[in-house]
Amino acid sequence: MKVAVLVTCINDTMFPDTGKAVFRLLRRLGVDADFPEAQTCCGQPMVNTGYLDEAVPVVRAFTDAFAGYDYIVTPSGSCAGSARHQHSLVARRAGEPRLAETGPKVYELSEFLVDVLGVTDVDAYFPHRVTYHPTCHSLRMLGVGDKPLQLLRAVRGLDLVELPAAEECCGFGGTFAVKNADTSTAMGADKARHVRDTGAEVLVAGDNSCLLHIGGLLSRERSGVRVLHLADVLASTEEDA
């Protein structure tokens, strides 16, 4: 089984710890995964903003970087969704059918752990009160269901509390966050309020992009709530605590 990790551009540049956590976790589970260094981005920022021509060279770089792997694992429901559902659009635009071929091999982290590896207990330890936000693309585009929750429930020491209106969008939405900044902020403020209502110390999600937005609001409100990617929690062990 040849496995590669799609770290994603946002994790690579802004959240390198999440990328490291994915490798630590996979290694602990006996998976020797690669980081193809030619990887950059899934192309979603361009596709979702309507710049299909601009997305073509990005998706081409993606396809070249990940050719030859059986599984591509990524700590992002959004990027997995984009690769699976949007690369075909770009392939059609470019008239290059091969650009649609790698997308179906991309798995969001919780899907890979539960569906491919068949594990829900990854032997993690994280003694904190945690609430979980199911990001829209994980929830609706991929349909990961309760897989992230199955994984979190098996973490030792973790106290999982339910997030009110969990399935409602946080308002990040990629370039929506700046093109419609006021609406985005209004949605995020409600999400942040629900997070605070839980009394959790940590908000966990499967997309650092959404957490960048919600965390930015929580920080501005000086709420004291920390945001953390699912991978960072699952990679934690007793030595880290």
Place this chain on the structure above:
Amino acid sequence: MPAFPAAARAALADSQLRRNLAHATGTIRAKRAAVVAEVDEWEELRLAGAAIKDNTLRHLDEHLLTLEAALQERGATVHWARDAAQACEIVAGIAKNHHVDEVVKVKSMATQEIGLNEALAEQGITAWETDLAELIVQLGDDLPSHILVPAIHRNRAEIREVFRRRMAAAGRPAPDDLTDEPAELAGAARLHLREKFLRAKMAVSGANFAVADTGTLVVVESEGNGRMCLTLPEVLVSVVGIEKVVPTWFDLDVFLQLLPRSSTGERMNPYTSTWSGITPGDGPQEMHVVLLDNGRTRALADSVGRQALRCIRCSACLNVCPVYERTGGHAYGSVYPGPIGAILNPLLKGVGVDEQTDSLPYASSLCGACFEACPVRIDIPEVLVHLRSQVVDAHRGGAPKPEAVAMKSAAWVLSDARRLTFAERGMGAAGKALNRFGRAVLPGGRRAVRRLPWPASLWTGARDLPAPPAESFRAWWRRTGRR
């Protein structure tokens, strides 16, 4: 109308509006979820609804001709209208032939889309809305803000004020002791409207469905005002979008299950009225049907966008949309607000024509709640992205906008790992400086930025931004020699 972001800003500042909307959409969302959960084969019904509509749209020309022939056979007059102006002219012409200066109306999206009331007013003909919410909007000189609940943005205290101030000028005045009890408000409207039903010689309606093989129009409603309009006046004119046609009565079965549960959260709607031509001595003795295009064939020509013509105007997408819930319907600048409006308006009008229409495909975070709720499975997020690409393509060639420059640069960096590595080194240097001097600290210890100049201020206006890490993931990977 200003573009969506500006219109939304005004709506977001109105805290009463946001409270009204959150309450109303929350209530209807819960009702819908409960009645949809009762139906085991809901997903199959959705698939059937989508398939019937798609098949009908594929042979729309034939079904429309069948409908026309069936209607004519039963004594109705059929008119074809290419656009709004033509449709309004036809309706006004019929009114003038009968020398009427007022008509009663059944709530209809098609007539609002073409601005019929305003067009009739210009010809000296007053059109009275008889749906309660439409009456509130009309009396208040307001605009509808929801497809199904046009006055959703108003609470009952505001409605009492509208009735007390404006009813007298339009007919029977509101009682002096009117309170804001819903039953009293409805009672006042009932007495006010009854006069108009009994007086009117002509009615105007739309149709929820038009059955081709029998030449039958169908209106579903909750208040009975529709049935009054459809049965009492001597002349009935129905303005019907050409996408409303279904081939047979069997097809109606599916939609009469999908529509009420999706729209009002009811198992079935209280009134279903169907009419096929003239019956001597019973009901209207003259019947006209105006088949309206107004951009529908343009939408039909769009291979991705044509699925929007499946829409049965249930408004389930509005009620689940987090953007609509906060901005309300007026921000969309059209009688079709919310997610469906964000795709339908550009499809009907065409993109690249005006800034307001071009802003609509971007009025979404692409969360996908609308697709999940849509009873005829319109993949609204897919159409939104498709229309965004049309907007971008329509503006290629001219002077590039800052956004286009940013996207082109990002694509250039992101299409080659060496360029990305170089860009990350620059960010790392900025990150190091911020780590030394940045004032804000995120929970967990990371430094953050509180204020940045435009355009980054669009982010930092309300949100802190973590400082970039000193070392990117790929730099760490290389340095530690993981391979």
